[in-house]
Amino acid sequence: MNSMNSLNAALGHAKTLDATDPLAHCRERFILPDGVIYLDGNSLGALPKGVNERLHRAINEEWGVGLIRSWNDADWYPAPQRVGAKIAGLIGAKPREVISCDSTTVNLFKVLCAALEAQPERDIIICEEGNFPTDAYITERTAKLYNKRVVLANQDNIEAIIAEAGDKLCVVALTHVHYKTGRMYDVQNVTALAHKYGGRVIWDLAHTGGVIAVQLHDWHVDYAVGCGYKYLNGGPGAPAYVYVREDLIASLDQPLAGWHGHAAPFSFEQGYRAHPTIDRLLVGTASQLSLIALEAALAAYDGVDMNAVRAKSQSLTSFFIERFDAQLAHFGFGLATPRDASKRGSQVSFTHPDGYAIMQAVIARGVIGDFRAPNILRFGFAPLYLTHQDVANAIATIADVMQTNEWKRPEFAQKKAVT
């Protein structure tokens, strides 16, 4: 089949799939630039409508006119809890089990310390081999601080590694969906297994929140952290979130004792007394404007069923892989993501030795994904604003960039700071 025929066949199939999409109306909730197919919502989500207006109001009225009064009058102060409660609805948590604050990295440090403080007699931390660097660095440094041992595991040997740690297991800290390959752990099984040996679990939900229907509370997950700027669309550097199962909150001990985590922040006591609720995860003053942006962005999920989001994500990624096989594989790409939809998150990654230049050329054509060294081209699928027709068109563009050797132009080999 020539490329025009391939595109037409793919578009026909895509239209049929889009025709029955229960989330089709959500695309209207976003501002998407013309000429762009955005496959990087797993890095920085698109801009939801309403955020701009909400931020303008926050700046011009609440800050500009209300000034300091807005902490009370505009309800700024309880925003971390309010945003946390909204996110809780997307990850199967109770509203007071989640709070939005700080970065994923900092929140990971807090809950990792909390898990180590909770069971000081146990000395093994299981972490993922090849995890996202921030998780690896935080785990390694925290283990050093507490004089604990880090044991590396991967998706193939995690069960054996947990069993081997046995009653020395303190905590298993894993990323649910791998940032490079998109391969996904079974949260429920791994959590249950860690508990069987008396350990606790921390899940990094960076690539999960807003796209995979997890049930943190019912699955008895101990702790979790996640990003506000990926599928939750909170904007660059948006505040992150942290989840702690309700029965662990009252005794949770985390070392970043700041005034916003105090039981009575405005009593200005000299000694630290942790707040009795999830608020004890707070540290300092919230990034209020960013929090307001994230809160407004979360309206894009109003009335959205996470099971429908997951189903559409699986459909988009399956269709992408189907078209990859038909139109791209023969250009020397390898598929780095599991073919089994139940074992992957909402991304598809290819390998190619010239991946960086290829991705730059594809981005120049308006199909935006990203590159992860040394050879991964990564595409994320945000079900609220993508269609199967976007997928068909993106594949056709990548195929054309390969067919015409456009990616070999020298400008595409120039490395940028952020890839």
Ligand SMILES: Cc1ncc(COP(=O)(O)O)c(C=O)c1O
């Ligand atoms: C698995 C994972 N954890 C954490 C982060 C980022 O953490 P932070 O928001 O603190 O930079 C990312 C970013 O891509 C990630 O993929």
